[in-house]
Amino acid sequence: MSTHASYHHGNLPxxxxxxxxxxxAESGPSALSLRDLARRAGVSHAAPAHHFGDRAGLLTAVAVQGFGFLxxxxxxxxxxxGDFLEVGVAYVGFAVGHPAHFAVMFRPELYRADDPELIAAKARAGESLYRGAAPFGASESGPDSQEAALAAWSLVHGFATLWLSGNLxxxxxADPRQAARGVASVLFSGRG
Amino acid sequence: MSTHASYHHGNLPxxxxxxxxxxxAESGPSALSLRDLARRAGVSHAAPAHHFGDRAGLLTAVAVQGFGFLxxxxxxxxxxxGDFLEVGVAYVGFAVGHPAHFAVMFRPELYRADDPELIAAKARAGESLYRGAAPFGASESGPDSQEAALAAWSLVHGFATLWLSGNLxxxxxADPRQAARGVASVLFSGRG
DNA sequence: GAGTAATCTAGTCAGTGTCAAGATTCACCC
DNA sequence: GGGTGAATCTTGACACTGACTAGATTACTC
Incomplete structure (x- = not known):
């Protein structure tokens, strides 16, 4: 029941x-072609549009999935x-482990930022991130906790971005998680 | 001799x-169309290709200019x-002040990463960055100085990226430089 | 088994990047 | 000043893309 070589694909989306x-993952979002994807799946050039509407719809689905995984x-x-350093390392680990998702998620111009599913998934990821960074912020004496959490997020996000783009x-x-742990501990050391 | 309404444009590149x-700056690099640019400049659709070769050539020129400005x-x-915190703030200031350049510079898949001019400009920017971060790294006792410099770079790069993509x-x-100063000082405070 | 919804195909359109060939103008040298 | 070669730009063409429409085929439900 799985591989009909017939009209219906079965699991096109x-x-x-x-x-x-x-x-x-190989060539970036701009190299994405709906017709190429249809060709790979062995369906007609317009089949993908039925499920995703258009290019932005497909990338919205990718982003939703990505925020869920994150x-x-x-x-x-x-x-x-229970350690916020390891939450930061996990952030980098996700980015490197799911480069394609990561390449889409933080470029709202590529997808429908007002999609309800997307907003929900993004909120869930934000909550996880906030929960992970909260103890770090709380342990700060001088600056307020939001700034500390933003510093942590910026650091791991920047590191992941630079790593993925080959700019480091x-x-x-060689292991990005280990490299991230070393770099992030500069910020995290002696706190919490 | 500046504005002939004739065959030669005068300063097309x-x-x-x-x-x-x-x-x-308005719609991201993927929205870029050589034909649209030609239309805006009032020249034929193939004129830009004469100067830049192709799309990647144009974006290479943008990246070279960007790394020079940076x-x-x-x-x-x-x-x-003389303060490395202010160098970090300047990094964010550049990104926000030249969003289009910044959107291209760290996406090597968009341009010719092996272009000699690009390599030179990038090296020059890297040197400026390293010079700015060196005192911060040198003042570190525990971790080595490279990790400290990378942490600083990752933080300001991540902050700039998240700011520009509207994810913060x-x-x-409201002033990104001021916001960056607050966030970056979490990493930089009590050091140097 | 019939009717309806979901899925996919086929055809078309405007728009794009890139290439080749030719027209026009500029810069330089005699 | 006139002529030559290089630089600049135009025109035309090709294959490709995303998007839309109408229609064919299959699955689902009652």
């Missing part, structure tokens, strides 16, 4: 998203270690 | 780049204040 993630990863790190210098640990 | 910056901005902040929460200072 999932197949299209999966192929899209491959393309994005929320899970952060919550899991928070649950396992050589000589870092 | 500069005009094209300027128009490109407008479009990118190097200047960082060196100027370093010269004026409300309630921050």
């Amino acid at each position: 999932r197949t299209i998203i999966s192929a899209a993630l491959d393309v994005i 929320a899970d990863a952060l919550a899991e790190a928070q649950r396992q270690s 210098p050589a000589g870092l640990p | 500069r005009t094209i780049i300027s128009a490109a910056l407008d479009v990118i 190097a200047d901005a960082l060196a100027e902040a370093q010269r004026q204040s 929460p409300a309630g921050l200072p």
Whole structure:
């Protein structure tokens, strides 16, 4: 019942998203072509549009999935270690482990930022992030806690972005999580 | 001798780049169309290709210009204040002041990363950045200085990225430089 | 089994990047 | 000043893209 070689594909949306993630991870979102994805899935050029509406619709689905994964990863790190440093490391780990999702999620011009599902997924990820950074902020004496949380977020986000775009210098640990732990501990050390 | 309404435009490359910056700042690099730029400049659709080769060539020129501006901005902040916190603030100031350049510079897949001019401009910016971050790294006791410099870079880069993409929460200072100063001081405070 | 909704195909349109060939103008040298 | 070569721009063409419409096919439900 799975592989009809017939009219109905069976699981087109999932197949299209999966192929899209491959393309994005390899060549970035701008290299994405709905017709190419249709070709890979063995369907007609207009089939993807039926499920996602248009390009932005497809990327919205990717972003929703990404924010969901991110929320899970952060919550899991928070649950396992209780350490906000490890939540930051998990943020970088998600970015490197899901580069295609990450490449879309923080470019609202690529998708429908007002999509209800997207807003919900983003809020869930934000909550996980805030929960992970809260103890760090709370331990700050001088600056307020929001600034501390933003500093932590900025640091891990910046590190992940620079790592993924290949802009970091050589000589870092090959494992991005380990490299991130070293860099993030500069901010986190001696606190909390 | 400036405004012939004739065959030769006079200063097409500069005009094209300027128009490109407008479009990118408003709708991102993926919205860039060579034909649209040609239309805005009042020339034929293939004229831009003569100067830049192709799309990637145009974006390479934008990136080169951007890295040059960034190097200047960082060196100027370093010269004026001698404070690495202000160099970090200048990094964010550049990103917010030149959003179109910034949107291209750290996406190597958009341009020719092996272009000699680009490599030179990028190296110059890297040197300015390193010079600005060096005292911060040197003042670190525990972690090595490279990690400290990377932490500083990651923080300001991440903050700038999140600010530009509209992903930061409300309630921050309206002036991004001031907001950046607050956030960056979490990392920089009590050091150097 | 019939009727309806979901899924996919086929055809079309305007728009795009890129290439090749030709027209026009500029800059330089005699 | 006139002529030559290089630089600049135009015109035309090709394959490709996203988006839209209408219609064919299949699955679902009663």
